[in-house]
Amino acid sequence: MTAKSPLTKDDLVGILFGAGAFQMLHAGCELGLFRLLRRRPALSPSQVAKELGLHARPVQILLLGTTALGLTARTDGRYRNGELVEELFQEGTWDIIEDLAEFQQKVTGPAALDFVASLRQNTNVGLRHIPGDGDDLYRRLTGHPQLSQLFYRCMKSWSTLSNPILVENADLSGVGNVLDVGGGDGVNSIALAMANPGVAFTVFDLPGTAAIAQHKIRLQGLSDRVGVVEGDMFADPFPTGHDCLLFANQLVIWSPEENRSLLRKAYEALPDGGRVLIFSAMSDDTGDGPLYAALDNVYFATLPTGNSMIYHWAQYEEWLAEAGFCEVVRLPGKTWTPHGLIAARKRMPSAPGGVK
The missing domain is CATH 1.10.10.10 (Winged helix-like DNA-binding domain superfamily/Winged helix DNA-binding domain)
Structure with a gap:
């Protein structure tokens, strides 16, 4: 290095x-x-x-x-x-830069003033700038339609930058149905569905977000292959019938304990040999970069939840192994954003003689 x-x-x-x-x-x-x-x-x-x-x-x-x-x-x-x-x-990416600048100005900027307080209190103090119930950004956004529209428009712009990494590295060969856990407005399922015409997808997210996803899926003409199920990923069981679970830009939101819980839940929900995909911005295992991830942590420290942060690659790999997954593969992107994919598989039961 x-x-x-x-x-x-x-x-x-x-x-x-x-x-x-x-x-x-x-x-x-x-x-x-x-x-x-x-x-x-x-x-x-x-x-x-x-x-x-x-x-x-x-x-x-x-x-x-x-x-x-x-x-x-x-x-x-x-x-x-x-x-x-x-x-x-x-x-053709200048529109995206303008969206990201607006997001930084209107969403991240006010909360960033509470960065020191968020560090001292070990929670997302910046959330106070968005009035409402709930202790995370997503529940509060449901009470602010205009801000919610801005948020998901800008999330789409960020996804436009990073989704080529997801689409290029997500191996869905042999997969029939993907559950997009916390899939937001469906941007990741839509991109993957377009690239994998033989695969069906289900976006699983909170009711307010699910309605936005349904609208965007209809606009893309994908309602026959991309469904939406309302629910809370922590409180409700994962919808059944899926042989691949996707956590796209999702585990970055939660604490290590919550992520371990979600991955154990994913392991139990998958059939033997089923796959799990984790897609996110990643920080280096060396703890000194990249700069994008380091600075983006101001947003994660002050707004989404009281436990959000951009994790090291190795942390996800450790949690996957603890949950029982095997064949863990690290697939970094090759663009200026620090996004990457980690793929793993649920262990197949041992056959007589120790053959798996």
């Missing part, structure tokens, strides 16, 4: 003023700067001000920030998008 370079004072500036860096990105998205420069590159500050409806002072502040960060570039006094921003537009 390549050794990390020592922290420099310039690096420290990026950390100390990291909130300001994000605000420059968010402002450029919200005000339409990057889309403007996509349509009309090489604009002067006065032209940018006119197009965005801003005064000269705010435009000077904005362009200084975005250019210092490399989000925009300046040549002969005129501005264009930076190379990475243009690349994201060209590959």
Whole structure:
């Protein structure tokens, strides 16, 4: 593994003023700067001000920030998008970046102010910013329809970035029915169903979320192969008749004890030889990265539940082994997000002579 370079004072500036860096990105998205420069590159500050409806002072502040960060570039006094921003537009992922910036601003940002309190109290203190009943984000979202729509729209954007890793690595050969435990709005089942036409899926989640999933499944014309069952994964039995259980971006939400319980429950629900798939952002077993996972833990520490965090690969593997699973395989992704898949199988009963 390549050794990390020592922290420099310039690096420290990026950390100390990291909130300001994000605000420059968010402002450029919200005000339409990057889309403007996509349509009309090489604009002067006065032209940018006119197009965005801003005064000269705010435009000077904005362009200084975005250019210092490399989000925009300046040549002969005129501005264009930076190379990475243009690349994201060209590959069709800029919409996703805008969604993620909105999520950070409206959901993660307010809760992040309670990061220290969340660490001290060992619970999701930031949840106080979303009034309602329940001690986790998902139950509270049911009382906030607009925020819920934003949440699931942004979750879809995150899934669009990471789902290619899930689809590429999820081996469903020989699988007939997949139970998507805590499947949310169905985004993962939909993606897998499109890639595996011979496999049926069931999204299992809370009533409010299940209704959103049903709507999105209908829009994709997959109601014949992707069903929805309402229920609580902890309180209710898993629906029967499935030979593969999927936990996609799910176990990251719960405590180690709760995850052990869910995996034992999965083991009991599966037939002999059945599979379990765990898909999530992962942190390195070495405990020093990747940076995406490290910083994303601010969200997990302050909002979803009192026990959420991005776990090491080895932690999932340990829990799977404790539950009785075998043939555990680690399948990391190859993109800039730290997502990966862990697959395992329920042990087959031993035959006479010790043959399995």
